[in-house]
Amino acid sequence: xxxxxxxxxxxxxxxxxxxxxxxxxxxxxxxxxxxxxxxxxxxxxxxxxxxxxxxxxxxxxxxxxxxxxxxxxxxxxxxxxxxxxxxxxxxxxxxxxxxxxxxxxxxxxxxxxxxxxxxx
Numbered sequence: 530x531x532x533x534x535x536x537x538x539x540x541x542x543x544x545x546x547x548x549x550x551x552x553x554x555x556x557x558x559x560x561x562x563x564x565x566x567x568x569x570x571x572x573x574x575x576x577x578x579x580x581x582x583x584x585x586x587x588x589x590x591x592x593x594x595x596x597x598x599x600x601x602x603x604x605x606x607x608x609x610x611x612x613x614x615x616x617x618x619x620x621x622x623x624x625x626x627x628x629x630x631x632x633x634x635x636x637x638x639x640x641x642x643x644x645x646x647x648x649x
Contacts, residue, residue, distance in 0.1 A: 535583075537590050540598035540620070540631050547616055549591040556584050597627035 530545050541549075560580055592612065593603025598620040605611055623630055 534587055535590050537593045537603060539594050539628050540625075541591060541594040542598065542620060542632050543595075543616060543618075545631075546591055546595040549588065550612070550616070553584055553588040557581060560584070597625075598631070600625045600627075 533539070534549070560577065589606070592606040592615065595615045596603045596605045599605075599615065599618060600621040606615070620630065
């Protein structure tokens, strides 16, 4: 989990995207606290945005990888409310154009046959 979080390549599952989303929201809220009581000067705004840029980059990269897991381009995250869909929709089974499934589904039939073979 969280391998190359700032990269736009690859796929991530719902869990990693959900944790990333929570970290992003909490991180920006914590980052905003010291700047809320200050006067709205240009220096304060510049400092806030310079600290927020890595967080925004992180979330855009994680969103693009989640779109890839659904078999879509990373640009799909620009669709309104698509983030909600990415939180709850399942990923494409097997490999797709963006890489292998990060959590491959195990073939249960092969395991049952192996267990029967070993029990004999």
